[in-house]
Amino acid sequence: MERKEIIRKLAEAIRRESEGLGRIRIMHLCGTHEDTVTRYNLRSLLPENVKLVSGPGCPVCITPDGDLQRVFHLLERKKVTLATFGDMARVPFEGKSLFYYKAKGYDVRMVYSVFDALEMAKKSEKPVVFFAIGFETTMPSTALAIMEGVEDFYVFSAHRFFVPAMEHLLSLGDVKIDGFINPGHVSTIVGVKAYEHIDFPQVIAGFEPEDVMLAILMLLRMIKNGERGVRNEYTRAVKYEGNVKAQEVMNAVFDREDWEWRGLGVVPKSGAKIRREFEDFDALKVFEDVFEDFVPKEDVKKKACRCGELLRGLIEPKDCPLFMKACTPKNPVGPCMVSVEGMCNIWARFGVRG
Amino acid sequence: MAGVVEMCIAIPGRVEKVEYPYAVVDFRGTKRKVRIDLLEDVKEGDYVLVHVGFAIQKVEKSEAENIAELLEKVFGV
Numbered sequence: 001m002e003r004k005e006i007i008r009k010l011a012e013a014i015r016r017e018s019e020g021l022g023r024i025r026i027m028h029l030c031g032t033h034e035d036t037v038t039r040y041n042l043r044s045l046l047p048e049n050v051k052l053v054s055g056p057g058c059p060v061c062i063t064p065d066g067d068l069q070r071v072f073h074l075l076e077r078k079k080v081t082l083a084t085f086g087d088m089a090r091v092p093f094e095g096k097s098l099f100y101y102k103a104k105g106y107d108v109r110m111v112y113s114v115f116d117a118l119e120m121a122k123k124s125e126k127p128v129v130f131f132a133i134g135f136e137t138t139m140p141s142t143a144l145a146i147m148e149g150v151e152d153f154y155v156f157s158a159h160r161f162f163v164p165a166m167e168h169l170l171s172l173g174d175v176k177i178d179g180f181i182n183p184g185h186v187s188t189i190v191g192v193k194a195y196e197h198i199d200f201p202q203v204i205a206g207f208e209p210e211d212v213m214l215a216i217l218m219l220l221r222m223i224k225n226g227e228r229g230v231r232n233e234y235t236r237a238v239k240y241e242g243n244v245k246a247q248e249v250m251n252a253v254f255d256r257e258d259w260e261w262r263g264l265g266v267v268p269k270s271g272a273k274i275r276r277e278f279e280d281f282d283a284l285k286v287f288e289d290v291f292e293d294f295v296p297k298e299d300v301k302k303k304a305c306r307c308g309e310l311l312r313g314l315i316e317p318k319d320c321p322l323f324m325k326a327c328t329p330k331n332p333v334g335p336c337m338v339s340v341e342g343m344c345n346i347w348a349r350f351g352v353r354g
Numbered sequence: 355m356a357g358v359v360e361m362c363i364a365i366p367g368r369v370e371k372v373e374y375p376y377a378v379v380d381f382r383g384t385k386r387k388v389r390i391d392l393l394e395d396v397k398e399g400d401y402v403l404v405h406v407g408f409a410i411q412k413v414e415k416s417e418a419e420n421i422a423e424l425l426e427k428v429f430g431v
């Protein structure tokens with residue numbers, strides 16, 4: 001079968017399955033899924049009563065301003081090299097971003113991998129601080145780097161465990177959804193088993209349009225049969241146990257604390273705090289004195305940004321009055337427009353306006 | 355490839371040469387050196403998903419073959 005034909009058949013099956021189901025809201029949890037959905041215009045293939053909304057699956061987007069402010073605070077007070085992933089460096093706070101600091105002469109470097117930062121630390125006279133973001137997909141790489149025990153290499157961990165956020169979402173009264181499309185890449189690490197305790201219809205999906213459509217179909221069947229728990233559509237990459245080695249490394253280095261997320265508030269057991277055994281590499285511990293006088297502020301420039309509601313699936317980019325007006329990929333106001341995994345950025349790039 | 359880094363993105367590639375803890379991985383013609391020490395016994399010819407310079411999981415077959423199998427289950431075609 002041709003791809004188009006396959007997708008058409010899946011759309012047809014979804015339509016049949018959705019009959020008599022009433023209004024169904026399905027949430028996907030990964031920026032890459034939003035990319036697939038928007039790129040192939042999958043929403044247009046769904047029947048009226050099936051709505052696909054986007055959740056908090058964008059690491060840059062959910063990183064709260066407090067973390068960014070702390071990084072700025074550190075950079076202003078200590079002579080360090082600050083390394084981070086490209087998108088994070090463009091998120092503004094009160095109009096300033098890490099790129100702004102770089103332009104002002106601060107030593108800010110964009111890296112592709114944590115190991116680029118580690119190599120810098122081996123050569124540099126200055127301490128290198130890696131501002132680490134990302135979910136379970138990314139955490140094992142940071143953990144491995146920490147375990148190498150390189151002098152003058154420090155991690156500012158803003159990593160967050162994703163699975164607790166799913167449970168937290170379900171506990172928020174305003175998020176009304178009937179099923180989750182679980183994040184494919186997080187799942188390659190945590191495995192199917194990590195979701196079994198969540199008493200809710202879930203399907204782990206891959207990133208081809210066929211994967212997403214099939215996941216929706218599987219979810220509708222689960223909903224119809226009153227089935228809960230998790231099913232795996234992405235069997236070619238996601239195993240029941242996940243990547244055990246990666247889990248071991250990640251859990252050896254990171255503890256789980258109650259940390260704030262943009263849009264979600266404090267999510268219990270989601271914060272990847274560096275364990276005491278590795279505190280010599282924890283920037284928040286090593287430079288602790290710098291943060292004594294730190295007071296987080298609210299960014300008045302971001303007051304109108306609705307990224308928080310977007311990350312809970314309550315609105316779409318078009319519902320934000322700033323979308324494609326005051327806020328564009330060139331001049332982003334909020335992180336959902338900065339990150340290539342943010343829904344505002346994805347809609348902007350593919351020309352979706354409403 | 356520095357610059358745009360899609361945090362959640364993981365790209366599948368084929369392992370060409372293993373030099374533990376690294377391997378040269380071919381992404382449809384573009385070759386990169388990636389870390390493979392988050393996985394057990396990676397061999398030449400394996401397909402792996404790579405995220406921020408690390409192979410995070412092996413992919414069993416080509417994406418296409420697997421989707422075909424899944425569809426077979428759903429539609430019996």
Ligand code: SF4
Nearest residue numbers: 305306320327334344
């Ligand atoms: S369009 Fe811009 S201002 Fe509006 S929610 Fe998205 S990121 Fe925030």
